[in-house]
Amino acid sequence: MLSRNRKLYDNIVGIDIDPDAVNMADKICEPWIIEKKLSNIVGDVSNYDLQGPQVIINCSVEHMDNTNWFNNINKGTLVCLQTSDVIDASDPWFIKQPSPNIGSFLNRYQLTKNLYIGTKKFEYPSITYNRFMLIGIR
Secondary structure, eight states: OHHHHGGGOSOEEEEESOHHHHHHHHHHTHHHHHTTSEEEEESOGGGSOOSSOSEEEESOGGGSSOSHHHHTSOTTOEEEEEEESOOOOSTTTOOSSOOSSHHHHHHHSOOSEEEEEEEEEEEOSSOEEEEEEEEEEO
16 A cells, blocks of 8 residues: 555554564565554454544454454444455364355445445365455445
């Protein structure tokens, strides 16, 4: 986001429960961290106040324990959510909230206005699955 249009964003905060993911994000985002445009935090997003940000992006909602984090987002906030139709709770997937189809995903994360709903199919030698995306207004 900062690579394409940095003037649109004053402050970006990444929150991830995995310290290794945060360390990698810090390395990738180092220039923007130095500029104080971005910070990455180790933590459970369900424990953070999500009242106030203008945009919330969660590209792995299937790994969340519940939807409490989503329910804490202000009405009127732009959200971008992604999940997959993988339902495997074992390693390496660790799916906690499966969405076997896009309808179940849309039902779980109901928005007041949908701006984009899409599916992208991924085909690999050992697995094929769909990624679902929802962009809209909470």
